[in-house]
Every structure is written in C-alpha cells, then in structure tokens.
Amino acid sequence: MLTVYHLATSRSDRLIWLLEELGLDFEVKTFERDPKTQRAPEEMKALHPLAKAPMLGDGDRILIESGAIFEYVLARYGDQPGRPSLAPKPSDPDWPDYLQWLHFAEGSAMLPMLLDHFEKAGLCGPVGSSPMAAMARSELDRLFGALDGILAQQEWMAGPRFTAADCMMGWYIEMIELRGEIAPYPALQRYVAKVRARPAHQRAMARARGGA
Ligand SMILES: N[C@@H](CCC(=O)N[C@@H](CS)C(=O)NCC(=O)O)C(=O)O
Known part of the structure; x- marks a missing residue:
C-alpha cells in the first residue's frame, strides 16, 4: 500500500x-x-x-x-x-513538453513565488524594502504571462491531453488564483476551472x- x-x-x-x-x-x-x-x-x-x-x-x-x-x-x-x-512516452511528440513542465514546476516556478511570499510575510525586512521583492515580482509577471500564452494555444500543459505535468503545474496555477492574481490571465482562469472540474x-x- x-x-x-x-x-x-x-x-x-x-x-x-x-x-x-x-x-x-x-x-x-x-x-x-x-x-x-x-x-x-x-x-x-x-x-x-x-x-x-x-x-x-x-x-x-x-x-x-x-x-x-x-x-x-x-x-x-x-x-x-x-x-x-x-506520462507520454519518449516517442510521443508531447514528451519534451511533458518532461519540461513536470520539472519546471519545482525547478523554476516555485522560487519566485516563495520569495514573493516570504517578502510579503515580512521575512526579508520591512515589506517592499528588499530588492528581492521587485525581482520576484517581475519574474512572476513574466512567468504568469508566458503560461497564459501557452494555455491560450493548447488544452493542457504538454498539449492536447491531460498528463502528470498538469498535476505538477496545475497546483501551481491554482496558487496564482488563490493568491488573487489570476484576473489578468483568461487562459489560466479557464485552465483552473478545467482542473477543478476533474473528479x-x-x-x-x-x-x-x-x-x-
Ligand atoms: N521541491 C520540494 C519542496 C518540498 C517542500 O519544501 N515542501 C514544503 C511543503 S509545501 C515543506 O515540507 N515545508 C515544511 C518544512 O520545510 O519544514 C518538493 O517539491 O517536494
């Protein structure tokens, strides 16, 4: 078990x-x-x-x-x-994107979100005073915009079908919504709705x- x-x-x-x-x-x-x-x-x-x-x-x-x-x-x-x-197979055309997003979720996407979270929690000195704040924010804006652009073109992170990369990235994209930052991103909103509709x-x- x-x-x-x-x-x-x-x-x-x-x-x-x-x-x-x-x-x-x-x-x-x-x-x-x-x-x-x-x-x-x-x-x-x-x-x-x-x-x-x-x-x-x-x-x-x-x-x-x-x-x-x-x-x-x-x-x-x-x-x-x-x-x-x-999990698409290596011979599958969706495999490269699958592999990339499966690991991007923890490899790159979490760091600026965590930096922003710690900064807002006052763990980096008075809120707004840390140079890290602006760096994390601009990185997040770039990332959210890029994800929105990708999901405006395709159903799921790796292409037309749901894969395990959507469990990794879907949780992250739900975090964008839970942080109250999803309004500018219509494709991310649609994606979160699809994720939440899954039994x-x-x-x-x-x-x-x-x-x-
Ligand atoms: N990259 C790791 C991150 C693990 C991680 O930091 N998990 C958090 C939960 S969101 C944790 O265990 N925090 C408690 C702690 O570090 O004491 C993974 O994805 O498994």
Whole structure:
C-alpha cells in the first residue's frame, strides 16, 4: 500500500491528486504544520531527516521530492492495463513538453513565488524594502504571462491531453488564483476551472482537506 505523508496546506496536494488520477489504492497520513514556525512537525523528521512534504511511503522506502516521486509512481505503477496513461512516452511528440513542465514546476516556478511570499510575510525586512521583492515580482509577471500564452494555444500543459505535468503545474496555477492574481490571465482562469472540474481533483482535494 502506498502512503502519502501529507502536510496540511502544502504541495503534497498534488501527489494525492496524481494518485487519484491513476486510480491507485493509497492512504493519506496528514500532519499539521508547527503553529509557531509553520514548518513540518517533529513527527515528520522521524520518517525522513529532511522532513519535506510530500513524502511517499512504499514498503520500507520513503521518498521525498515531488518530481522524483512522480517519476517513481508513474514508472512503477502508472503504465498498467486499465489505468490512464499520464506520462507520454519518449516517442510521443508531447514528451519534451511533458518532461519540461513536470520539472519546471519545482525547478523554476516555485522560487519566485516563495520569495514573493516570504517578502510579503515580512521575512526579508520591512515589506517592499528588499530588492528581492521587485525581482520576484517581475519574474512572476513574466512567468504568469508566458503560461497564459501557452494555455491560450493548447488544452493542457504538454498539449492536447491531460498528463502528470498538469498535476505538477496545475497546483501551481491554482496558487496564482488563490493568491488573487489570476484576473489578468483568461487562459489560466479557464485552465483552473478545467482542473477543478476533474473528479479525481475533487476527490484528491477532499482527501487533502481531511476527508477519508
Ligand atoms: N521541491 C520540494 C519542496 C518540498 C517542500 O519544501 N515542501 C514544503 C511543503 S509545501 C515543506 O515540507 N515545508 C515544511 C518544512 O520545510 O519544514 C518538493 O517539491 O517536494
């Protein structure tokens, strides 16, 4: 049985979503953030010294790092009869974009969003005073505009069909909406609506928020 060690209100939403899309059996063990630091609680350190969410438990292995966990799940459990194929094959014309967006989500997209978040939370000195603020903002504006342009041309991140790259990037694009910054981007708005209409996404969010 696969176990998602899930930190409430975190990136681990997207792993629960992937497993729901694949129709796999799994359990979710939810941890609350430390109320003072907002960091992962001590109990997660007992599972993995880096205490990062998501963590995936499979037998006696515990893995961290979303992109690696996605590749692991898709390679080991994804390509089986009766399961939707969410990872294009290298011979598929969508494969390069799939691979790029699967890893872009954590490799590049998160950093400016986190910098902006920490800056707004006052962790970089008085709000608006850090040179990082302008850098993060201009990077985010460029990124949101680019994603909007891409999704104005195609249905999903890698092309015409939904792939695991949409679980990685879809969570990020939902963050744009949750931050109240999606209004200038009509294609991103349409994309979020499509993501939220997916039954697997709805089941996943119910589980991530504490349902079964
Ligand atoms: N790139 C990593 C980032 C992991 C990460 O920083 N996760 C956050 C949750 S959104 C976390 O565990 N924060 C708690 C902490 O660092 O103490 C991944 O995608 O798995």
